[in-house]
Ligand SMILES: Nc1ncnc2c1ncn2[C@@H]1O[C@H](COP(=O)(O)OP(=O)(O)OP(=O)(O)O)[C@@H](O)[C@H]1O
């Protein structure tokens with residue numbers, strides 16, 4: 001914690017005296033400097049706290065002092081204090097990353113308290129994130145799986161012991177907890193890292209297709225099999241095969257998989273040749289596979305083969321300490337992708353995020369931050385941005401999907417009027433225009449996987465228009481989350 005130290009760099013003694021009096025009365029510990037060089041000397045000596053900087057100093061220009069402070073101690077919030085004549089300089093300073101500026105004048109005292117308090121909030125948050133980052137850096141392997149949770153770290157430590165062995169790992173965890181991330185990390189950390197990492201999604205593919213996808217096929221094995229084709233097991237030779245959603249694997253394929261795990265051999269679809277492979281199998285499921293096995297929905301012998309080393313990833317609500325760190329990580333990524341200049345979250349925005357239960361886990365947080373970055377103006381994401389974003393994401397993650405129950409079947413090829421009529425057949429089913437537009441814009445972004453340009457193109461509007469409408473259609477404040 002930085003304490004509550006303030007450094008005033010200003011050459012106007014009357015003002016310095018007044019500011020010192022006021023800030024000391026508020027309980028701050030004030031240091032003063034009357035030139036830029038003197039101020040910088042304090043920073044070089046390790047000053048930590050908030051800087052109040054005059055834009056016009058006798059020796060060096062305020063902006064140059066600021067650039068030097070940023071170089072020496074990039075995390076220190078700098079509040080510019082300026083006369084009205086130099087207002088444009090102060091605006092330029094905040095554009096370059098100054099925390100805030102206050103104009104000398106009648107409401108200086110009032111503005112000062114607020115600005116200083118905000119600056120200390122920011123400082124506390126930066127320090128918290130820095131300490132989380134330090135904790136991250138001692139994570140060893142699995143650096144792609146970001147976590148500061150002691151329980152998750154303990155789980156990762158136990159995983160360390162098997163990265164170089166060929167034992168099967170079964171990763172269990174709710175949707176969006178990072179099962180795929182950890183699978184890739186296991187591969188990347190072990191001695192197979194120079195071999196291939198091949199993923200197969202076992203869900204949603206009809207059995208015959210999945211079989212040929214996994215095991216390949218011979219020419220003539222079925223109509224359309226014009227040439228021999230290797231499957232994923234062959235492709236993963238020397239590396240790792242990731243079986244995602246393994247709980248969905250059809251029974252017949254469960255038997256075939258069991259054989260590969262037992263003797264490392266299989267036959268292509270329509271083939272007789274026995275093929276040997278050296279593949280490490282990592283699988284993932286969001287079901288309780290042990291119970292599924294006990295209830296006869298999944299082969300028990302296969303369950304034991306797959307879960308020689310079982311790992312259960314904690315849902316995000318059981319590791320709330322990961323939320324600020326992951327939020328900041330995603331923020332940096334989306335700020336880069338969206339070309340915005342946001343630097344972080346306000347304290348209250350972070351508090352709001354930390355108290356959200358995240359039924360969609362890390363993926364939900366990721367989507368949420370992406371959305372908040374899109375709608376935010378200013379230099380940080382505010383509680384209001386988070387609240388708006390939580391409001392529009394609530395439907396997609398928290399509610400059970402009522403689609404099958406209430407929505408009538410509509411032929412996607414029918415004209416728009418018919419499709420609307422089917423959805424809103426009478427006056428009671430109509431929704432306010434603004435709500436429909438907001439939901440439709442959000443839907444467009446979701447189905448474009450967060451790619452705003454793509455969503456804008458599909459809607460036939462410009463990117464800027466889409467951003468503006470998203471902002472305009474923020475649901476009215478309902479007083480809660
Ligand atoms: N610890 C983490 N560090 C960084 N990013 C993470 C972490 N955990 C999850 N993510 C990100 O969250 C998203 C969801 O992760 P992932 O796809 O691995 O989840 P999953 O458990 O496989 O989900 P599902 O069961 O829905 O397939 C991804 O975009 C991933 O990059």
Ligand SMILES: [Mg+2]
Pocket residue numbers: 179180244
């Ligand atoms: Mg997954």
